[in-house]
Amino acid sequence: MAGSNPNAKPMNLTLRVWRQPNHQASGQIVEYKVNEISPDMSFLEMLDVLNEDLLHKGQDPVAFDHDCREGICGSCALFINGRSHGPEKGTTTCQLHMRKFSDGETITIEPWRANAFPVNKDLSVDRSAFDRIIQAGGYVSVNTGGTPDGNEIPIPKDISDRAFEAATCIGCGACVAACKNASAMLFVSAKVSQLALLPQGQVEAQTRVENMVARMDIEGFGACSNIGSCAAECPVGISLENIAILNREFLTAKVVSNNMA
Amino acid sequence: MALNSKAPEGPLAEKWDKHKFNVKLVNPANKRKYDVIVVGTGLAGASAAASLAELGYNVKAFTYHDSPRRAHSIAAQGGVNAAKNYQNDGDSVFRLFYDTIKGGDYRSREANVYRLAQVSVNIIDQCVAQGVPFAREYGGLLANRSFGGAQVSRTFYARGQTGQQLLLGAYSALSRQIAYGKVKMYTRSELLDVVVVDGQARGIVTRNLITGETQTHAAHAVVLATGGYGNVFYLSTNAMYCNATAAWRAHKKGAYFANPCFTQIHPTCIPVSGDYQSKLTLMSESLRNDGRVWVPKTKEMAERVRNNEVKPQDVQEDDRDYFLERKYPAFGNLVPRDVASRNAKQMCDEGRGVGSTGLAVYLDFSEIIKRTSAEAVSQKYGNLFAMYEKITDENPYERPMRIYPAVHYTMGGLWVDYNLQTTIPGLYATGECNFSDHGANRLGASALMQGLADGYFVIPSTIGDYLAATPPKPVTTDHPAFAEAKAGVQARVEQLLSIKGNRTPDEFHKKLGHLMWEYCGMARNAEGLKFAKAEIAKLRKEFWQDVKVVGSGEEMNQALEKAGRVADFLELGELMVDDALDRNESCGGHFREEYATEEGEAKRDDDHYAYVAAWEYTGDNQPERLNKEELVFENVKLTQRSYK
Ligand SMILES: Cc1cc2nc3c(=O)[nH]c(=O)nc-3n(C[C@H](O)[C@H](O)[C@H](O)COP(=O)(O)OP(=O)(O)OC[C@H]3O[C@@H](n4cnc5c(N)ncnc54)[C@H](O)[C@@H]3O)c2cc1C
Ligand code: SF4
Ligand code: FES
Numbered sequence: 001m002a003g004s005n006p007n008a009k010p011m012n013l014t015l016r017v018w019r020q021p022n023h024q025a026s027g028q029i030v031e032y033k034v035n036e037i038s039p040d041m042s043f044l045e046m047l048d049v050l051n052e053d054l055l056h057k058g059q060d061p062v063a064f065d066h067d068c069r070e071g072i073c074g075s076c077a078l079f080i081n082g083r084s085h086g087p088e089k090g091t092t093t094c095q096l097h098m099r100k101f102s103d104g105e106t107i108t109i110e111p112w113r114a115n116a117f118p119v120n121k122d123l124s125v126d127r128s129a130f131d132r133i134i135q136a137g138g139y140v141s142v143n144t145g146g147t148p149d150g151n152e153i154p155i156p157k158d159i160s161d162r163a164f165e166a167a168t169c170i171g172c173g174a175c176v177a178a179c180k181n182a183s184a185m186l187f188v189s190a191k192v193s194q195l196a197l198l199p200q201g202q203v204e205a206q207t208r209v210e211n212m213v214a215r216m217d218i219e220g221f222g223a224c225s226n227i228g229s230c231a232a233e234c235p236v237g238i239s240l241e242n243i244a245i246l247n248r249e250f251l252t253a254k255v256v257s258n259n260m261a
Numbered sequence: 262m263a264l265n266s267k268a269p270e271g272p273l274a275e276k277w278d279k280h281k282f283n284v285k286l287v288n289p290a291n292k293r294k295y296d297v298i299v300v301g302t303g304l305a306g307a308s309a310a311a312s313l314a315e316l317g318y319n320v321k322a323f324t325y326h327d328s329p330r331r332a333h334s335i336a337a338q339g340g341v342n343a344a345k346n347y348q349n350d351g352d353s354v355f356r357l358f359y360d361t362i363k364g365g366d367y368r369s370r371e372a373n374v375y376r377l378a379q380v381s382v383n384i385i386d387q388c389v390a391q392g393v394p395f396a397r398e399y400g401g402l403l404a405n406r407s408f409g410g411a412q413v414s415r416t417f418y419a420r421g422q423t424g425q426q427l428l429l430g431a432y433s434a435l436s437r438q439i440a441y442g443k444v445k446m447y448t449r450s451e452l453l454d455v456v457v458v459d460g461q462a463r464g465i466v467t468r469n470l471i472t473g474e475t476q477t478h479a480a481h482a483v484v485l486a487t488g489g490y491g492n493v494f495y496l497s498t499n500a501m502y503c504n505a506t507a508a509w510r511a512h513k514k515g516a517y518f519a520n521p522c523f524t525q526i527h528p529t530c531i532p533v534s535g536d537y538q539s540k541l542t543l544m545s546e547s548l549r550n551d552g553r554v555w556v557p558k559t560k561e562m563a564e565r566v567r568n569n570e571v572k573p574q575d576v577q578e579d580d581r582d583y584f585l586e587r588k589y590p591a592f593g594n595l596v597p598r599d600v601a602s603r604n605a606k607q608m609c610d611e612g613r614g615v616g617s618t619g620l621a622v623y624l625d626f627s628e629i630i631k632r633t634s635a636e637a638v639s640q641k642y643g644n645l646f647a648m649y650e651k652i653t654d655e656n657p658y659e660r661p662m663r664i665y666p667a668v669h670y671t672m673g674g675l676w677v678d679y680n681l682q683t684t685i686p687g688l689y690a691t692g693e694c695n696f697s698d699h700g701a702n703r704l705g706a707s708a709l710m711q712g713l714a715d716g717y718f719v720i721p722s723t724i725g726d727y728l729a730a731t732p733p734k735p736v737t738t739d740h741p742a743f744a745e746a747k748a749g750v751q752a753r754v755e756q757l758l759s760i761k762g763n764r765t766p767d768e769f770h771k772k773l774g775h776l777m778w779e780y781c782g783m784a785r786n787a788e789g790l791k792f793a794k795a796e797i798a799k800l801r802k803e804f805w806q807d808v809k810v811v812g813s814g815e816e817m818n819q820a821l822e823k824a825g826r827v828a829d830f831l832e833l834g835e836l837m838v839d840d841a842l843d844r845n846e847s848c849g850g851h852f853r854e855e856y857a858t859e860e861g862e863a864k865r866d867d868d869h870y871a872y873v874a875a876w877e878y879t880g881d882n883q884p885e886r887l888n889k890e891e892l893v894f895e896n897v898k899l900t901q902r903s904y905k
Contacts, residue, residue, distance in 0.1 A: 022816065040534050040654070048539055048767075051820075055765045060812050061820055065327060067500040069540050071648070072425055073331045095651050120471050121817040128448065131328050135440040139433035140392045144312040144717045145383070147390035151347065154401025164394035164419060167426060171330055200392045 008039040011103040015050065017062055018110045023118050023126075029108070039099035043086065044069060044076065046098055047109075064123040069094040071235065074170030077177070078123055079110040084174035084233040092172065092235040112173050114182035116220040127173050129219040130187060136215035137208035138191040140200050153199050166194040168236050175230035175238070181222030186230040188216050189246035190238045196249050206253035213250060264517075264875055264890040267678040268372035273896050274354075277376045280679070281722050285729035292317030294733035296480040297724065298465055299323070300452045300507055302435065303332030304428055304709060305692025306486030308716025311434035314443035316721055318728075321478055322435070322444050325451040325470060325502060325822075330432045333488055333500040334712065337424025338545040338645075340408055340416035341709040343381040348405050352413040354378045359897060360411060361707060364597060365672070365700020366849035366865060367899050368520070368873070370892060372679055373697050380718040381710050385417055387717055391430040395419050409546050409705025410595040410904075416706045421545055421644050427709055431716070450476070451822065452507045453750045455483065455514045455688065458742045462688035466746045468754070470822060473815040475751055477743040479736040481728055482687045484720060485511060486712075489671035489693035491524065493830045493837065494782070495774020497668035498530055498543040504826040505833045508675050508694055516683035517875035517888060519676035519696035521833065522841035525703055525850045526783050527669035528601035531652055532621040541667040542652060544624070544645055546705045549594045551638070552624040552662070554601070558582045560612040567615060573623055573661050584608055592904040599702050599850045599863070600904060602666035606783050607861075609665075616663045625661035666783060670708060672699045672850065673840075676875040676890070680723035681715060684875075687727060691715035696873065701849025754814040757824045762807030766824040769804050773797065773827070773834055781834075785841050786854040794838045801831040836876055836885060843887060846870045858901075867899050 012035045020027025034050050041049075044066050051061035067075040076093040080086035086096045101107065109123065117125040155163075169190035176182050192209050195201025201208070224243065231240045269276040269283070287295065295318050299310040302324040310322040326332060344357040357378035362369060385403070389395065395417050396404040408416035419426040438444040449470040456464040456477065464479040490505035491497040512518045529544045557563040558580050565571045584604055586593045594601075605622045608614060615621050630638050635658050639646065646657050653663070675683050675690040677697055682689050692712035699707065780793035804827070812818045847856040847863035848870070856864045873890040 038535055038537065041537050042539070042652075045537050045539050049537060052765055052767060055809060055811060055820055056763075058809075058811055063817050063819055067326070067331060067502050068333070068336045069501060070336055070542055072422065073333075073335045073500065075327070075331050091651065095648070097651065097654075099654060124817065126471075127327060131330070131436065131439075131446075131448075134330075134433065135436045139437045140390065141437060142387075142390045142434075143315045144308075144387060144434070144721065147383075147386040150345070150385040150389040150395075151402045153389075155397060156401050157397045157399050160394055160397045160401075163392075164396075164426070167394050167419075167429065168422060170425075171328065194394065195392050198392050198394065200390055 008099065009103065010036040010038055011098065011101065013037055013101065013104070014106040016106060016108040017122070019062070019122055020119050022121055027119065037098055039097070041098045042069065042094060043078070043080070043096040043098065044094050062123060063121040066094055071095040072170060074172040077112050077125065077172055077174065079112060079177055081108050084112070084178045085235050090235060090237060092170070112177035114176045114221070116182065116184070117173060117176065127171070129221070130171050130173065130184070132219060133184065133188060133212055133215045134191065137204070137211040138195070140195065141204060155199060159197055163194045163197040166190045166197070166238065166242050169238050170236055172235065174233050174235060176221065178229045178233035179222065180229070181225060183224045183230070184216050184219070184221040185224035185243055185246070186234060186238055188212050189242035192249055193242040193245035196245060205249060206256055209246060209249040210253050210257070264676070264888055265678065266370060266890060267680060268370060269679065273371065273375050276372050277379055284722060284726035287725045287729045289317060291733050293319060295319065295728050296321065296736060298478060298480040298483045299486060300465065300484065301332070301486035301488060301692070301694070302326070302329035303334035303486060303488055303692060304424070304431055304712035305694070305716045306484070307428065307431035307435045308713050309484055309486060309691055309720045310444050311431065311438050312717050312721045313724070314438035314441070320438070320444040321447065321480065323447045323450045323452060323465070323467060325449060327448055329435055329446065329448070330429060332428060333503050334428045334709070335425045336500060337709055338421045338543065339547050340406065340418035340423045340706040341384065341427060341713070342408070342415050342706040343385045343417060343710065344378050344415060345382050345385060347403060348414045350413045352415050356413065357381060357415065361698065361704060362700065362897050363902065364704040365702050366863070366902060367700065367867065367871065367894065368523070368848055368892065369698055369700035371894060371896055376719070377698050377711055377714050380714045383718060384710060384713045388427060388430050391433060393419065393426050393430040395426070406547065407550070410592060410597055411704070424709060427713065431713070452487070453510065453825070454746045455511045456742050456746045457514050457685060458740050461686045463736060463740070464738060464743060466750045468750065471817050473813070473818065475747055477738040477747050479738045479743070481731050481736055482689065482724055484689040484691060484724070485675065485694050486691045486716065487694045489674065490833060491668045491671050493773070493834050494668040494777045495771050496533065496538060496541050496778070498527060498541050501540055504829070506826050506829045508690070509829040509833055511675060511683065511685065511688060513878050515685045515878070516688060517676040517877050518673070518836060519873050519875045520673040520701070520840065521837045521876065522781065522844065522851055523672035523701050523849065524668060525598060525670040525672060526602040526666045528598055528605055528666050529624060529664045530667035531649065532616055532618065532663050532665040542648065543667070543669065544649060544662065544664060546598070548624060548642060548645065551629040551641070552594065552626050553583055553628060554585050554594050554605070554622055554624055555581045555583045556608045556613040556615060556622050563613040563615060567617065567619055573615065574627065574659065582613070589904045596904045597702060598705070599852070602783055603852060605666055621663035621665045623661035624664045626657065627661070630658065670703055672696065672701060672703055676873065680726060681719055682723070682727065689720060689724060691720055701851055753825070754821065757808065757810050757821060757828070758814060760806065760808050762809045764807050765809055766820060766827045769800065769808060770827045770830065772800055773831055776800070777834055777837070781838050781841050784852050784854050787842060790838050790842045794835060797831065797835045797838065804828060804831055839885065840874055840876065843874060844870055865901065
């Protein structure tokens with residue numbers, strides 16, 4: 001079957017892939033060749049081709065995380081040629097297509113590198129630290145039932161839209177991988193500002209920001225140095241404005257808790 | 262076994278309240294003495310786990326994902342229905358109920374569907390309170406849109422990412438209970454068997470997907486919220502990991518499987534582009550509100566378009582056939598999914614399809630762009646257009662989109678009664694995993710509604726009825742049934758590893774998917790189904806002789822995981838074919854070519870087939886036994902659906 005672009009020529013590529021059997025073992029880059037790659041394939045479909053080939057040869061396929069392949073679940077997480085999710089801006093690995101590469105190219109594929117994200121195997125890392133940060137306060141404390149009518153509290157559209165923008169973070173961890181300190185500030189700030197912007201979230205705003213930031217430190221993420229490589233590599237465009245909001249919230253919380261002390 | 266739906270007696274509108282009053286309650290002080298296992302943390306599972314923990318039960322939640330935030334629910338685009346009537350356009354609980362029953366082609370249970378419509382309004386309130394940023398109007402109130410052909414605007418949405426926002430809301434509620442220690446969360450843990458002790462569900466067997474360790478877990482009740490099985494077709498809009506294993510293992514342990522052949526094919530997906538294709542991407546149904554569907558009027562013109570001799574945008578109006586507008590003047594491009602899909606297929610079968618494969622029709626936005634502006638269109642659909650361009654390398658502002666139907670949703674699933682309990686006492690099924698509310702065809706924006714209704718509002722009430730009758734004694738994994746189930750799981754892993762054949766799990770999966778799509782897809786007939794049945798049986802046999810998996814069971818091994826899932830699909834696929842063969846009528850997504858009206862529309866047979874087909878497993882390689890739940894309609898009149 002032909003692809004959407006009948007003139008596109010299949011490509012032959014060299015892949016340099018990080019292989020590591022498990023968290024305890026050490027890893028290394030291993031070189032593979034893949035041939036006849038259609039430019040219409042997604043990056044992960046190209047890896048599928050490699051894996052089918054390895055399996056046929058009786059070799060262990062490359063482990064990597066993925067699920068939706070639509071850029072929304074945040075599972076896929078590859079560091080491609082030194083960049084989180086590869087060369088295309090605003091794109092997750094699964095939405096990156098091979099037409100962005102050229103015939104004969106060598107592509108280096110590594111997992112996210114961060115102390116807080118230990119490698120499970122090959123290209124799959126453990127991002128449960130993100131879950132624990134959310135558990136520290138990334139919610140509104142309401143139980144099921146007994147909530148007021150959805151239209152009881154009007155929320156100005158621009159506020160609601162900004163909260164939505166922040167809420168679109170897919171929890172992929174690209175920001176951490178892009179940061180030389182492996183800071184999780186962009187991820188944390190997205191949740192903090194979503195909830196700080198909305199009246200429903202404001203009730204617990206102070207404890208939330210303190211607890212989430214404290215958890216981030218415990219998990220071993222680095223400090224934020226405000227360079228902004230996180231936002232530049234974020235596939236869904238979470239903006240640095242959120243970090244500003246987090247800092248403001250954090251200062252307010254500190255002032256209040258100092259006063260109370 | 263006689264199937265008792267346990268739907269309460271009495272007037273439709275009072276059934277749920279009455280039922281809630283009649284069910285037994287667990288004493289609040291005793292709730293902490295009960296353990297409940299929830300498998301799956303998508304919308305249906307996360308909402309259930311959080312709500313049950315809030316009530317005081319000890320919950321253990323399981324997902325094969327690395328985080329509960331990633332379930333397939335995250336990908337839902339269009340919206341969630343609720344009978345709020347905020348738009349004052351005549352909506353009501355009864356109308357949502359009626360639309361759902363009719364849309365499902367009269368193959369669902371009245372009492373369940375009415376309850377769904379009733380609690381729909383609470384879902385919105387709940388989500389808003391959690392901080393879900395739904396779309397709003399300038400006055401600050403919630404916005405609605407009309408969706409999937411509904412005549413009222415009852416769909417709540419968060420741009421094209423409604424599922425994401427709803428799931429993150431449920432995930433936040435779940436995270437809070439994890440922090441409180443009321444939910445113990447097991448990620449990257451795949452259910453591989455259900456443990457039944459003395460006829461009651463008492464636990465599960467899981468495999469840790471990182472270490473390979475097999476574990477057993479006991480509880481007083483088990484809830485499966487493990488999603489749908491659309492990936493039996495290999496290509497679908499479902500996430501890659503979606504699979505049938507949890508439901509299928511439960512089925513083999515005694516849970517009946519209902520209406521397996523009812524699958525939904527969504528009309529607007531990006532067409533297949535090559536053999537390497539791993540999944541299909543949905544283009545939201547909302548696009549049909551503004552896009553016009555067409556193919557060239559003649560085969561000759563279609564061929565010239567396919568060969569790039571003529572650009573689609575240059576095809577004259579006279580040479581286009583806006584087939585949905587032509588055939589269904591009342592509903593036009595907004596006919597239900599099954600009707601739109603079948604018509605697209607028919608056009609392609611006639612040789613008028615477009616794209617290099619001829620398996621696509623156009624969805625054209627030129628008129629709305631002319632009438633408003635490219636910018637206005639981008640405001641509404643910008644993210645979808647961008648996604649389309651990323652995948653196809655074509656600009657939909659200039660050139661009509663190519664779309665084709667793809668498998669999207671499975672209405673069938675584990676049979677459940679009004680309490681959402683399966684035929685195994687103590688085993689419940691919620692969300693897409695059960696069969697309950699959508700009959701033979703699901704309406705747009707109703708799956709999210711159902712998953713959250715089940716999890717937030719139904720299960721927390723109904724599970725108490727069962728638990729109250731169960732002594733609050735601690736449960737353990739000491740019973741031999743646990744060791745036996747665990748040994749069975751381990752033996753199967755060993756078996757898959759020992760075959761060392763020549764074909765990969767994906768190769769078997771593709772072959773199965775192809776058979777299902779050709780013979781049990783958009784159109785079915787007895788001859789094709791019989792052929793498929795034989796082929797699937799053959800393929801299954803080959804699988805167990807020739808599948809290739811390398812490595813060991815004591816490590817992260819994605820090919821091994823995949824092999825186990827494909828093995829289950831190979832069994833389920835055959836049951837789907839059996840079910841499609843049994844149902845000698847056409848209804849909703851199930852279109853049997855032998856049963857069509859003169860105009861080629863689906864022809865139901867209410868006299869003989871107004872039942873839920875609930876299949877009972879009787880042993881390996883044995884034919885399954887059909888049990889019927891007759892559907893009783895007291896509040897709606899059965900009519901032939903007409904969208905002309
Ligand atoms: C592209 C797309 C768009 C959609 N858009 C809409 C829409 O706009 N509106 C709408 O109403 N519906 C929509 N739907 C349908 C809807 O998204 C799904 O029906 C719904 O989200 C299913 O939710 P669920 O909780 O039942 O299952 P899922 O979200 O699939 O969750 C299943 C869970 O079970 C776990 N699981 C499964 N098996 C096992 C196992 N063996 N062991 C351990 N864990 C397991 C998974 O890890 C996951 O946590 C859409 C579907 C698709 C494919
Ligand atoms: S902020 Fe962006 S890069 Fe970081 S986790 Fe969220 S989506 Fe990924
Ligand atoms: S696989 Fe889901 S975002 Fe890439």
